[in-house]
Amino acid sequence: MAISGFPEWLPAQRIVEQAVIDRARRVFELYGFTSLETRAVEPLETLLAKGETSKEVYLLRRLQADEKDTSDSTLGLHFDLTVPFARYVLENSGKLQFPFRRYQIQKCWRGERPQEGRYREFYQADIDIVDRDTLPAHYEAELPLIIADVLRGLPLPPIRMQINNRKVLKGFYQGLGIVDPEAAIRAVDKVDKIGPAGVAAELAQVGVADAQAKLCLALAEISTPDSSFVDEVRKLGVSDPLLDEGLAELATVIDAANEHAPGLCFAELKIARGLDYYTGTVYETIMQGYERAGSVCSGGRYDNLATSGNDRFPGVGISLGITRLLGILLGRDALTASRSVPTCVLVALADEPSRGAANRIAGALRARGIPTEVSPTAAKYGKQIRYAERRGIPFVWFPDSSEVKDIRSGEQIAAAPDAWTPPDGDLYPTISGSFG
RNA sequence: GUGGUCGUAGCUCAGCUGGUAGAGCACCGGGUUGUGGUCCCGGGUGUCGCGGGUUCAAGUCCCGUCGAUCACCCCA
Numbered sequence: 001m002a003i004s005g006f007p008e009w010l011p012a013q014r015i016v017e018q019a020v021i022d023r024a025r026r027v028f029e030l031y032g033f034t035s036l037e038t039r040a041v042e043p044l045e046t047l048l049a050k051g052e053t054s055k056e057v058y059l060l061r062r063l064q065a066d067e068k069d070t071s072d073s074t075l076g077l078h079f080d081l082t083v084p085f086a087r088y089v090l091e092n093s094g095k096l097q098f099p100f101r102r103y104q105i106q107k108c109w110r111g112e113r114p115q116e117g118r119y120r121e122f123y124q125a126d127i128d129i130v131d132r133d134t135l136p137a138h139y140e141a142e143l144p145l146i147i148a149d150v151l152r153g154l155p156l157p158p159i160r161m162q163i164n165n166r167k168v169l170k171g172f173y174q175g176l177g178i179v180d181p182e183a184a185i186r187a188v189d190k191v192d193k194i195g196p197a198g199v200a201a202e203l204a205q206v207g208v209a210d211a212q213a214k215l216c217l218a219l220a221e222i223s224t225p226d227s228s229f230v231d232e233v234r235k236l237g238v239s240d241p242l243l244d245e246g247l248a249e250l251a252t253v254i255d256a257a258n259e260h261a262p263g264l265c266f267a268e269l270k271i272a273r274g275l276d277y278y279t280g281t282v283y284e285t286i287m288q289g290y291e292r293a294g295s296v297c298s299g300g301r302y303d304n305l306a307t308s309g310n311d312r313f314p315g316v317g318i319s320l321g322i323t324r325l326l327g328i329l330l331g332r333d334a335l336t337a338s339r340s341v342p343t344c345v346l347v348a349l350a351d352e353p354s355r356g357a358a359n360r361i362a363g364a365l366r367a368r369g370i371p372t373e374v375s376p377t378a379a380k381y382g383k384q385i386r387y388a389e390r391r392g393i394p395f396v397w398f399p400d401s402s403e404v405k406d407i408r409s410g411e412q413i414a415a416a417p418d419a420w421t422p423p424d425g426d427l428y429p430t431i432s433g434s435f436g
Numbered sequence: 437g438u439g440g441u442c443g444u445a446g447c448u449c450a451g452c453u454g455g456u457a458g459a460g461c462a463c464c465g466g467g468u469u470g471u472g473g474u475c476c477c478g479g480g481u482g483u484c485g486c487g488g489g490u491u492c493a494a495g496u497c498c499c500g501u502c503g504a505u506c507a508c509c510c511c512a
Contacts, residue, residue: 001485001486001502001503002502002503002504003502003503004502004503004504056437056510079511080511080512108512110510110511110512111437112437112509112510112511113437113438113508113509113510114503114504114505115504115505115506115507116504116505116506117511117512118510118511118512119512122512123512124512125512193507273511294511294512295511295512296512297512298511298512319512320512321511321512322512323512324511324512325512348471350470378470379470380468380469380470380471380472381470381471381472382468382470382471382472382473383470383472384470384471384472385471385472385473386472386473387472388472389472389473396471396472398471405471407471407472407473410471410472410473412471
């Protein structure tokens with residue numbers, strides 16, 4: 001019985017998931033990020049500390065706990081990896097070296113209503129860089145490139161990273177004299193869904209005058225592949241120190257991104273991000289052709305998340321929504337694995353007494369890193385081949401004749417267990433994508 | 437969490453105004469004491485999501501519930 005929002009994949013789908021996780025891990029480490037795992041639970045107050053009151057946090061409670069026992073009710077499952085990480089940094093700040101680069105690939109939980117690409121239990125692959133006191137801006141340009149590297153190695157639709165800076169929005173709104181910039185940001189963020197007229201209506205509700213709303217929408221419409229957005233913003237005639245700061249930061253990020261990965265990043269001044277701990281750069285990533293499914297990778301800069309007394313650890317992070325990505329693509333058969341098992345070779349069995357010999361062959365292959373299993377029964381060879389075919393196992397080994405057959409092509413050749421090697425692409429399952 | 441749509445075999449679906457379930461593909465067995473995919477023959481493999489109600493009778497109507505999905509909310 002399925003439980004809403006808690007997805008369970010089939011074997012072939014899990015192979016795709018693992019391939020994505022492996023790719024993320026490999027690339028993260030290639031960029032020098034160290035792996036970390038934090039506990040699944042945090043004190044509720046930690047989870048809610050940064051104004052995350054709207055988060056549907058799952059609480060942890062013992063079955064035997066009586067009504068009055070509130071000792072465990074203060075624990076909740078984490079809804080992202082950034083908040084636990086910030087806590088971890090504070091707790092271990094004396095033992096960590098800064099700037100600290102870590103990646104974390106773990107499940108997160110949110111008690112929201114599930115939909116395609118939205119789950120209650122899901123994987124996030126998160127990278128963050130934190131430093132003590134101050135954090136250089138170049139990290140904000142580095143992160144999108146790392147994510148792009150991860151995604152480039154996977155058979156995915158073309159991606160588009162949309163970048164903005166909260167200071168641009170906040171400064172612009174301040175400069176306009178808008179009373180509640182946060183509410184205005186939330187309204188403008190919906191422009192793709194409800195259109196300019198809808199946003200104007202929402203802005204009116206939070207006390208934004210028509211003339212101001214017009215400018216807000218004009219700002220939201222700005223979208224450039226380079227730093228030319230700066231001039232476009234200036235033309236709107238709003239001035240504010242925070243706005244200037246934001247524009248400069250965003251231009252730096254976009255220029256750096258263009259230098260290393262042209263065509264990937266766009267300055268998209270309408271995006272805002274919901275999580276309110278972001279203070280500067282914010283990222284959002286869409287897959288072209290799947291825009292409706294939302295962002296599969298987002299994050300941003302936070303300056304106040306890890307702070308305690310005089311200790312400040314500003315950071316920037318970005319998080320790949322693995323489960324969302326898979327939910328979208330697996331659900332449409334746009335991502336498939338070449339086989340549903342890791343097995344590369346099935347050793348056929350002529351009769352039960354020769355199982356020992358078959359096991360030795362399998363052992364010799366495994367010793368050289370070739371995933372191998374021995375046929376479950378000494379059924380007719382046709383059936384044993386079919387066993388392999390159903391699972392996508394590419395090779396069947398016949399001990400009698402000491403031959404190995406590629407059952408896709410039908411080619412069968414003499415082979416020795418301590419010498420034969422499959423082609424590189426066949427050793428492990430591979431994943432491939434198909435999308436319009 | 438609020439509201440809408442949907443839920444029949446492994447998959448895609450049919451089943452009219454209620455009369456105890458069907459097709460294609462897939463799958464299984466045989467033709468072929470032994471190397472599959474073609475072909476031929478044979479097989480329906482099902483708690484019609486689940487629970488209750490109305491009725492002589494429910495896949496079909498009503499209520500609830502679970503699940504999927506969409507919108508809101510929020511977001512990976």
